[in-house]
Amino acid sequence: MLTTVNITDDIYYIGVNDRETYLFENLWPLDRGVSYNAYLIDDEQTAVFDTVKNTKTHVFIDKIAGILKDRPLDYLVINHMEPDHSGAIKALQDKYPDLKLVGNTKTFELLEDFYGPLKNYHVIKDGDQLSLGTHTLSFYLTPMVHWPETMMSYESTTGTLFSMDAFGGFGTLDGGIFDDEVNLEFYMDETRRYYSNIVGKYGAMVQKALKKLKDANIPMNIIAPTHGPVWRTDPHCIIDHYDRWSRAETEEGVVIVYGSMYGNTQKMADVIARRLSENGIKNIRIYDASKTHVSYLISDLWRFKGVILGSCAYNTGLFPTMETLVNKLENSQLKDRLLGIFGTASWSGGGVSNLNKFAEKIKWQRVGESVEAKSSPKEKDFQQCIAIADEMAERLIKERA
Numbered sequence: 001m002l003t004t005v006n007i008t009d010d011i012y013y014i015g016v017n018d019r020e021t022y023l024f025e026n027l028w029p030l031d032r033g034v035s036y037n038a039y040l041i042d043d044e045q046t047a048v049f050d051t052v053k054n055t056k057t058h059v060f061i062d063k064i065a066g067i068l069k070d071r072p073l074d075y076l077v078i079n080h081m082e083p084d085h086s087g088a089i090k091a092l093q094d095k096y097p098d099l100k101l102v103g104n105t106k107t108f109e110l111l112e113d114f115y116g117p118l119k120n121y122h123v124i125k126d127g128d129q130l131s132l133g134t135h136t137l138s139f140y141l142t143p144m145v146h147w148p149e150t151m152m153s154y155e156s157t158t159g160t161l162f163s164m165d166a167f168g169g170f171g172t173l174d175g176g177i178f179d180d181e182v183n184l185e186f187y188m189d190e191t192r193r194y195y196s197n198i199v200g201k202y203g204a205m206v207q208k209a210l211k212k213l214k215d216a217n218i219p220m221n222i223i224a225p226t227h228g229p230v231w232r233t234d235p236h237c238i239i240d241h242y243d244r245w246s247r248a249e250t251e252e253g254v255v256i257v258y259g260s261m262y263g264n265t266q267k268m269a270d271v272i273a274r275r276l277s278e279n280g281i282k283n284i285r286i287y288d289a290s291k292t293h294v295s296y297l298i299s300d301l302w303r304f305k306g307v308i309l310g311s312c313a314y315n316t317g318l319f320p321t322m323e324t325l326v327n328k329l330e331n332s333q334l335k336d337r338l339l340g341i342f343g344t345a346s347w348s349g350g351g352v353s354n355l356n357k358f359a360e361k362i363k364w365q366r367v368g369e370s371v372e373a374k375s376s377p378k379e380k381d382f383q384q385c386i387a388i389a390d391e392m393a394e395r396l397i398k399e400r401a
């Protein structure tokens with residue numbers, strides 16, 4: 001018996017879990033896996049929303065066949081063409097030859113680029129509707145959330161938004177499918193990690209999409225994304241989080257990330273953190289960039305206002321794991337943080353000077369003077385670290401009001 005779950009009387013969850021893949025997009029660690037969510041509406045006309053990664057094609061098609069028995073599948077709505085959701089399109093049309101593929105013009109360009117020409121295209125425009133019988137679908141084009149063809153589909157009798165990757169996150173659905181069935185603390189962390197690393201760069205487009213949904217004035221009873229839990233009890237919780245994340249809104253706290261080979265740079269991080277705590281800052285996270293994957297660093301940097309970066313010099317440049325982090329930060333265009341800088345060097349430097357170059361490019365507000373200790377930090381270096389911590393705490397506390 002394959003797991004299909006009723007979301008409403010006629011809407012089914014037909015997604016699959018992936019516990020085998022180590023890295024999502026061959027980049028982001030999947031410590032607790034990922035789900036590829038898909039949905040089916042069983043009406044006079046039947047419709048499926050998105051497919052799954054090609055490795056999961058068989059179980060996905062078996063789930064559909066288990067619900068439809070001998071009936072045909074009439075529509076496949078393609079909200080997003082990324083291969084983790086489009087991998088079973090061709091196989092689904094092979095199984096159901098009359099299947100109509102629903103998407104926008106950009107969807108079909110990408111579809112043909114990836115899979116060659118298929119058939120029965122039903123091209124929709126922004127705001128178009130499609131009746132399945134009792135259920136009526138409306139389509140909202142939401143380009144560049146985070147691909148050019150991305151769109152959302154809304155079912156009006158139940159108030160269900162099929163939102164593709166928007167509102168989704170990492171983590172398999174281990175029994176619980178709905179927001180009220182799972183430990184939300186874990187899924188919110190994994191949803192922020194997904195958002196900040198994959199969608200975050202396109203915050204302005206997320207804001208446009210949220211505005212479009214708001215202006216449509218549609219009741220949002222259920223949000224059904226293509227990863228992570230289905231939101232039926234508190235869909236506005238995830239909408240609010242998305243709104244805040246895409247405006248780069250922060251919480252009070254400081255993330256200290258350092259690159260250190262022999263522990264000298266690390267000592268400075270500990271002194272800064274202690275001083276922040278003495279100044280009343282409660283959320284303080286110290287990360288060794290060599291130990292914690294950059295995706296977790298980015299997730300916390302998305303959350304907190306204060307950022308303090310440290311690096312030893314390495315072959316005239318930044319320590320490599322810190323270089324990975326600053327490259328990702330530059331690319332993600334994260335805005336409006338408070339930034340302090342520290343590090344070590346034994347001869348001509350390279351760590352702190354490159355962090356200062358990064359600061360010029362990213363244009364965050366600087367906190368204190370950068371400090372570079374010669375090989376190992378001495379009292380005067382620690383005093384400069386303390387000055388950074390004091391100024392950081394003062395500016396964060398000022399923002400409390």
Ligand SMILES: Cc1cc2nc3c(=O)[nH]c(=O)nc-3n(C[C@H](O)[C@H](O)[C@H](O)COP(=O)(O)O)c2cc1C
Nearest residue numbers: 260261262263264265312313315316346347348349
């Ligand atoms: C492989 C390697 C490359 C280094 N490259 C530089 C460099 O280009 N410029 C410099 O001033 N120091 C360089 N150093 C020295 C370290 O940056 C310095 O000793 C620092 O204090 C090490 O800090 P840590 O204890 O936090 O690892 C290098 C050290 C090593 C082991």
